[in-house]
Amino acid sequence: MVFTDVAVVGAGPAGLSAAIECAEAGANVILIDENTKPGGQLFKQIHKFFGSREHHAGVRGFRIGEELLLRARKLDIDVWLNCEVCGIYGGTELWIVKNRRESRRLKARKIILATGATENAVAFSGWTLPGVMGAGAAQTMINLHRVIPGNRVVMIGSGNVGVIVSYQLLQAGADVIAVVEAAPRLGGYGVHTAKLRRAGVPFFTSHTVLEARGKESVESVVIVRLDEYWKPVAGTEKELEADTVCIAAGLTPLIELAMLAGCEICFIPSLGGHVPVHDRRMRTSIESIYVAGDIAGVEEASTAMEEGRLSGIHASASLGLYSADKEEELSHQIWERLDVLRSGPFGEGRRKAKEKIISMKSMTQ
Amino acid sequence: MNDTKKKAWQSEGVKTSGTPTLEELTQTPGFPSEEFLYAGPVAFIECVEKIPCNPCETACPRGAITIGDNITELPMLDAGKCTGCGLCLPSCPGLAIYVKDYTFEQDRASIIFPFEYLPLPKKGDIVEMVDRFGETLCEGEILMVNTSSRNDQTSLIKAAFDKRHFIGVVSMKRLVT
Numbered sequence: 001m002v003f004t005d006v007a008v009v010g011a012g013p014a015g016l017s018a019a020i021e022c023a024e025a026g027a028n029v030i031l032i033d034e035n036t037k038p039g040g041q042l043f044k045q046i047h048k049f050f051g052s053r054e055h056h057a058g059v060r061g062f063r064i065g066e067e068l069l070l071r072a073r074k075l076d077i078d079v080w081l082n083c084e085v086c087g088i089y090g091g092t093e094l095w096i097v098k099n100r101r102e103s104r105r106l107k108a109r110k111i112i113l114a115t116g117a118t119e120n121a122v123a124f125s126g127w128t129l130p131g132v133m134g135a136g137a138a139q140t141m142i143n144l145h146r147v148i149p150g151n152r153v154v155m156i157g158s159g160n161v162g163v164i165v166s167y168q169l170l171q172a173g174a175d176v177i178a179v180v181e182a183a184p185r186l187g188g189y190g191v192h193t194a195k196l197r198r199a200g201v202p203f204f205t206s207h208t209v210l211e212a213r214g215k216e217s218v219e220s221v222v223i224v225r226l227d228e229y230w231k232p233v234a235g236t237e238k239e240l241e242a243d244t245v246c247i248a249a250g251l252t253p254l255i256e257l258a259m260l261a262g263c264e265i266c267f268i269p270s271l272g273g274h275v276p277v278h279d280r281r282m283r284t285s286i287e288s289i290y291v292a293g294d295i296a297g298v299e300e301a302s303t304a305m306e307e308g309r310l311s312g313i314h315a316s317a318s319l320g321l322y323s324a325d326k327e328e329e330l331s332h333q334i335w336e337r338l339d340v341l342r343s344g345p346f347g348e349g350r351r352k353a354k355e356k357i358i359s360m361k362s363m364t365q
Numbered sequence: 366m367n368d369t370k371k372k373a374w375q376s377e378g379v380k381t382s383g384t385p386t387l388e389e390l391t392q393t394p395g396f397p398s399e400e401f402l403y404a405g406p407v408a409f410i411e412c413v414e415k416i417p418c419n420p421c422e423t424a425c426p427r428g429a430i431t432i433g434d435n436i437t438e439l440p441m442l443d444a445g446k447c448t449g450c451g452l453c454l455p456s457c458p459g460l461a462i463y464v465k466d467y468t469f470e471q472d473r474a475s476i477i478f479p480f481e482y483l484p485l486p487k488k489g490d491i492v493e494m495v496d497r498f499g500e501t502l503c504e505g506e507i508l509m510v511n512t513s514s515r516n517d518q519t520s521l522i523k524a525a526f527d528k529r530h531f532i533g534v535v536s537m538k539r540l541v542t
Binding site: 197345 | 376384385411412414415419499500517519
């Protein structure tokens with residue numbers, strides 16, 4: 001058994017930020033990730049981030065990742081890679097499988113779950129053909145492995161993931177022949193849709209993919225118009241020559257460990273579905289367990305980093321590393337930045353949804 | 366602050382076709398007014414949605430771009446202060462700013478736009494200039510390709526094109542490898 005002050009599960013933007021805060025406060029931290037490298041999705045984010053200077057605006061995501069890794073290294077944070085957390089007991093103990101064969105146990109005074117989210121699938125005829133993949137998978141292929149998944153891509157979903165990955169597929173040299181959106185209006189930021197449009201990418205609103213056709217892999221894709229009840233309109237089918245279908249139909253928080261630990265869970269569709277109830281300190285219904293990032297409601301990397309810091313600050317304070325005043329001061333600064341990121345027509349809904357979760361926590365206390 | 370220009374509104378264009386319409390753009394505070402449109406190099410800020418973002422404001426050395434403390438406000442361009450230097454272009458994470466100059470030559474206007482595709486054009490190349498819908502409007506001659514490392518892989522391309530397409534042209538067609 002290994003003992004530590006804080007164990008952080010997941011070394012993406014939230015987990016890295018949480019671990020850095022804890023280490024800076026003077027806690028012993030172990031940061032655990034199932035992947036071979038830390039950074040989570042940050043190293044796939046080759047685009048420049050929005051926000052203000054404090055949110056790293058104008059900086060490409062992977063550079064923010066590099067900066068976080070450098071800070072983690074300087075702080076001598078113990079990073080356990082290739083480690084899957086398979087069990088959580090009594091709110092303080094983790095069962096970890098390293099390299100898929102070696103069992104380890106870790107006892108931590110505080111646990112921060114920053115496990116992220118997983119992509120949603122859309123099922124249609126032919127969806128198991130090679131060439132059909134999550135938009136995130138395509139993004140990993142082009143931006144991390146530098147392998148292009150195909151030359152003619154149909155993107156399902158016009159949210160920010162769909163439009164950002166479409167743009168990056170163009171940058172990788174593919175053609176995006178259609179962005180298909182089931183809703184009557186496009187979802188992502190207008191600056192992203194505008195970039196695609198001036199590159200000649202057509203958008204099909206109120207459309208869905210009916211079928212992917214092909215012998216051994218995708219050769220064509222049939223799209224169809226949807227009526228106001230989201231039912232396919234017969235006779236509006238269009239067959240497009242394509243070798244790749246990317247699905248960007250939202251993300252679902254990875255809450256298995258929180259459920260296993262017995263954390264109270266609530267259902268907030270706008271944040272991705274089931275999320276652990278948590279308070280303004282990012283603490284769940286179990287006192288020793290905190291959450292941060294997409295597990296606490298799907299948002300974006302900028303908010304994930306701020307939530308990670310928040311969880312780290314409060315976990316450290318609960319260990320006695322910060323006075324109540326200092327805790328409040330640091331927390332206040334982060335909440336100001338979070339409120340900014342959750343403002344405007346795109347952020348307002350997320351802010352309200354987060355407030356709803358926080359109000360649930362105060363009711364149960 | 367000019368309140369009429371700061372009113373909350375929604376671009377139908379970006380939600381349906383993907384791009385704001387020219388009519389919508391002329392109502393946003395980042396689009397140069399008629400008076401400055403044809404008067405020399407000036408920035409066109411095609412930012413039509415209230416998203417929390419403000420790097421363009423600090424990028425401008427002349428204080429020609431104002432967003433204010435509430436960073437979801439749309440950027441307001443003071444076209445009278447704008448010299449068309451282009452420093453705001455690579456600062457915009459949304460690649461939504463370009464500089465156009467109607468007075469460039471007798472028959473040709475010029476544009477500087479951000480470009481993040483490879484291969485890059487070379488000086489002297491003839492390329493296809495496109496509008497917001499990706500439709501080719503006319504040819505363009507590449508005048509400059511700025512790949513300064515401070516712009517972190519956002520290249521700035523300067524091209525000259527037929528003045529008659531001054532309003533329509535926003536970028537160039539992606540080159541094929």
